[in-house]
Amino acid sequence: MTLRAASPFAVNAVACLRDEREEESTKPYLARGSRAPRCHDCRVIESHCLCAWRPQVQARSAVCLIMTAKEVFKPSNTGWLIADVVQDNFAFIWSRTETNPQLLALLADPQWQPYLVFPGEYVEPERVTHEVQVDSRKRPLFILLDATWTEARKIFRKSPYFDGLPILSLLPEKLSRYRLRRSTRSEHLCTAEVAALCLELAGDGPASSALGAYFDVFSQHYLDAKHQLPLDETTAAHAELAPFVPQGAITMQARSGTAA
Numbered sequence: 001m002t003l004r005a006a007s008p009f010a011v012n013a014v015a016c017l018r019d020e021r022e023e024e025s026t027k028p029y030l031a032r033g034s035r036a037p038r039c040h041d042c043r044v045i046e047s048h049c050l051c052a053w054r055p056q057v058q059a060r061s062a063v064c065l066i067m068t069a070k071e072v073f074k075p076s077n078t079g080w081l082i083a084d085v086v087q088d089n090f091a092f093i094w095s096r097t098e099t100n101p102q103l104l105a106l107l108a109d110p111q112w113q114p115y116l117v118f119p120g121e122y123v124e125p126e127r128v129t130h131e132v133q134v135d136s137r138k139r140p141l142f143i144l145l146d147a148t149w150t151e152a153r154k155i156f157r158k159s160p161y162f163d164g165l166p167i168l169s170l171l172p173e174k175l176s177r178y179r180l181r182r183s184t185r186s187e188h189l190c191t192a193e194v195a196a197l198c199l200e201l202a203g204d205g206p207a208s209s210a211l212g213a214y215f216d217v218f219s220q221h222y223l224d225a226k227h228q229l230p231l232d233e234t235t236a237a238h239a240e241l242a243p244f245v246p247q248g249a250i251t252m253q254a255r256s257g258t259a260a
């Protein structure tokens with residue numbers, strides 16, 4: 001928490017989890033494709049570092065990621081991006097046998113209205129909602145299961161402390177509208193895209209846009225690095241993200257060779 005005052009950026013709870021795990025581990029964890037040096041802060045291969053594109057934006061909502069240990073170390077994990085954007089972010093590694101008391105305290109904290117984001121068809125209908133109540137006393141806290149679908153279902157079934165929470169189920173028309181607007185190609189939205197949609201439902205429009213664009217920029221840096229293509233920082237996604245990045249517009253002008 002002391003870091004928060006010193007840095008204009010959010011403290012990234014996923015990065016903290018990774019660092020903790022790395023310290024605990026006796027042998028270094030090797031992520032797939034780890035031969036190329038990766039930036040410690042954004043996990044992208046150094047030549048395609050994303051750090052200059054980290055947005056700064058206000059959000060009333062908070063996000064809590066429930067992750068598997070494996071997910072924390074995946075360079076492709078997108079929960080990390082959410083924690084870069086949303087100031088009030090929390091992350092916990094799920095365990096079937098142990099419950100983290102800090103997670104229970106967070107769920108019980110009266111300043112938050114927690115919503116567990118999960119498909120409604122797997123839940124008793126009376127628990128399901130499709131809207132986010134914008135309440136002046138409580139701020140929304142979106143709990144996202146940042147894991148594979150099989151793991152997410154297991155986490156859902158075997159975490160009794162989630163039993164009393166309302167389930168936020170994103171309607172198919174909202175999902176497809178989001179997919180169209182952001183020209184997302186994959187059939188299933190990743191965790192960062194789901195979070196962007198939740199932020200939009202909660203009235204956190206700027207944070208939603210910043211996260212959507214940040215995810216697109218991340219995907220581009222990540223894939224270009226993977227395919228050994230030169231870095232292009234003049235794409236439409238970079239232009240969309242630039243207003244949220246302190247140095248974004250300057251970087252774009254420098255890279256594209258245009259003057260202000």
Ligand SMILES: [Zn+2]
Pocket residue numbers: 039040041042043044049050051052
């Ligand atoms: Zn970086």
